[in-house]
Amino acid sequence: LRLPLTGSIARNYNLVNFCRTMGLLLHSGVALSEAITITGHTTRNVMYAQAYDRVALAVTKGEPPSRALTRMSTLFPPMLANMVHIGETTGNLSDTF
Numbered sequence: 001l002r003l004p005l006t007g008s009i010a011r012n013y014n015l016v017n018f019c020r021t022m023g024l025l026l027h028s029g030v031a032l033s034e035a036i037t038i039t040g041h042t043t044r045n046v047m048y049a050q051a052y053d054r055v056a057l058a059v060t061k062g063e064p065p066s067r068a069l070t071r072m073s074t075l076f077p078p079m080l081a082n083m084v085h086i087g088e089t090t091g092n093l094s095d096t097f
Contacts, residue, residue, distance in 0.1 A: 014048045015080065023097030032093070033059045051075050064088055 021042055025035035033056045040052030051072050058068035066085035069076045087096030 010045065011075070014043060014045050015076070017043060018048070018052075019080075019097045023094055026094035026097065032065065036065070048075060 018039055021039045022035055025038060026032065030038070036052050036056040036059060040049045040056065043049050043052070054072070055065060055068040059065050064085070066081045066088055069081040069084055070078070073081075083096055084093070087093035090096075
């Protein structure tokens with residue numbers, strides 16, 4: 001993830017996979033913490049899989065996912081956390097993803 005060109009491609013690929021999978025699972029009626037856990041199993045990147053586990057644990061404890069994503073700003077850009085926050089407040093999280 002730290003390499004100049006391939007790191008950016010890997011980061012973008014993982015973010016697209018995260019958003020697509022989360023949107024589909026939430027739209028299907030899967031609970032948020034379970035959707036994050038399932039999404040963690042779909043990635044081959046160990047760093048992102050661990051981050052998804054930490055986000056799922058935080059959500060299970062009652063923390064909003066946007067706040068959990070904000071704490072991991074090295075893997076998730078602030079714009080993603082802001083979009084998730086907007087989806088939370090409007091109640092359209094699956095559409096936001």
